[in-house]
Amino acid sequence: MNTSNNVAQPVHIDRVRKTFGEFVAVREMSLDIAAGEFVTFLGPSGCGKSTTLKMLSGLLPQDSGEIRFGHKRIDMLPPNKRNIGLVFQNYALFPHMSVAENIAFGLRMRGWSRAAKDKRVDQLLQLVRLEGLGGRKPEQLSGGQQQRVAVARALAFNPDLVLLDEPLSNLDAKLREQVRLDLRDIQREANQTTIFVTHDQVEALVMSDRIVLMNKGGVEQVGTPYELYATPTTEFGARFVGANNLVAATLDMSSGTAQARIGADLALPITTCAADLDKDGTTIWFCVRPEHLALRPWNKEGEGQFAGRVLDKIYQGTTVLVDLDVTGLGTIRAERAALEVGDLPIGAYIGVHIERSHAVARSTG
Ligand SMILES: Nc1ncnc2c1ncn2[C@@H]1O[C@H](COP(=O)(O)OP(=O)(O)OP(=O)(O)O)[C@@H](O)[C@H]1O
Ligand SMILES: [Mg+2]
Structure with missing residues (x-):
């Protein structure tokens, strides 16, 4: 069921910039968001995520740039328009109002009739699975349920854009995982253009x-979750999204394919390269995800195999992390x-194979 009565809008952010005195909080951000798309701003604390949302919502004026919903420029309008x-993050439901009154709040402000309001509240209670x-009063709900009421309240009046600023950070780990999936489903069903903010890469x-991966007020990379994970374009992205091993190397193009030269006599194949990397001799980070290191019994004759000494093991249930010293x-x-690793003793030598690798530019030698 699509409970949205209006057509979702694309959002255009065009060279939007914000400074606080000398400090540049958001440098020239440009981004086109498709109608109904779920876009996440991901980045460490202080990188400018909330500042960007505040400019979108009108709580902060931008220094320069434009924001448009479809063809309509909205950055000159006050927040309520x-x-x-x-x-x-702090869902800030009105404690003295019932759940239904909370959800209907924006509808009352917009002068909806009683009948239209009641119908819409019923639709939303169904959408957020709180039929x-x-x-009830907010205090009679769990944290996750309260957060879903806050989402219903934000969706009630068919907004052109929904902004969610770290809405899950007050929930405990288990509930967070559940509400994360609920929220994704609700957004898909409502088909409303959404920007979600988090510094949690798994959530993103x-x-x-x-x-949209942000760092120090700028955009590092924009892409699907798979693109950000499989082919980070910068060192920051390679370190921030997912676990990664980064080894300092030099790009060697002499054989016609990209290789990572490490020290005097090691040249390892690079599976994928950040797009701008093609110059022989460029200093790079050779990146290998932990799941792309295969472990086999040590066999001196094995091609493309390194001897790794087991330094430590961390069991995590289904998987085990193995720290290795590889010359x-x-x-x-x-x-x-x-199950594959079994009872590997600390100090043992095993064969390490690199199954996939990626390279990004390294800024300093
Ligand atoms: N009103 C303000 N005056 C001065 N500096 C500000 C103001 N608001 C934000 N900043 C600064 O701008 C930078 C970006 O802040 P912002 O709130 O956008 O970060 P964020 O990415 O949302 O971080 P977090 O994950 O911690 O919420 C920070 O360094 C912050 O200290
Ligand atoms: Mg913030």
């Missing part, structure tokens, strides 16, 4: 159609199925 639904709980990977590569971490 922008038709944006907001959900923040029958409209009469799980929920998003596209991720030439230093300390690297593998992640394999626990």
Whole structure:
């Protein structure tokens, strides 16, 4: 069921910039978001995520740039004229109002009739899976349920854009995982253009159609979760999204294919390269994900195999992390199925194979 009565809008952010005195909080951000798309702003604390949302919602004026919903420029409008639904970290439901009254709040402000309001509240209670709980007060709900009420309240008036600023960070780990999936399903069903903010990369990977990776007020990379994970374009991206082993190397193009030269006599194949990497001799990070390091019994004759000494093992249930000392590569971490690794003794030597690798530019030698 599509409970949205209006057509979702694309959103265009065009060279938007924000400074606080000398400090540049958001440098020239440009981004086109498709109608109904779920986009996540991901980045460390202080990188400018909330500042960007505040400019979109009108709580902060931008220094320069334009924001448009479809063809309509909205950055000159006051917050209440922008038709944006907001959900923040502290869900800030009105404690004295029932769940239904909370959801209907924006509808009352917009002068909806009683009958239209009641119908819409019922639709939303169904959408966020809280049927029958409209009469309760927020304090009679769990944290996850309260957060879903906040989402329903933000969606109620068919906003052109929904902004969610770290809405799950007050929930405990288990509930967070559940509400994360609920929220994704609700967004898909409502088909409303959405920007979600988090500094949790797993959350971003799980929920998003596209991720905007931010760092120090700038955009590092925009792409699908798979693109950000498989082919980071910068060192920051290679380190921030997912676990990774980074080894300092030099790009060697002499054989016609990209290789990573490490020290005097090690040249390893590079499976994928960040797009701008093609110049022989460029300093790079040779990146290998822990799950792309295969472990086999040590066999001196084996082609493309390194001897790794087991430094430590961390069991995680289904998988085990194995820290290895590999001559030439230093300390690297593998992640394999626990059943496959078995009872590997610390100090043992095993054969390490690199199944996939990626390279990004290294800024300093
Ligand atoms: N009103 C302000 N005056 C001065 N500096 C500000 C103001 N608001 C934000 N900043 C600064 O701008 C930068 C970006 O802040 P912002 O709130 O956008 O970060 P964020 O990415 O949302 O971080 P977090 O994950 O911690 O919420 C920070 O360095 C912050 O200190
Ligand atoms: Mg913030």
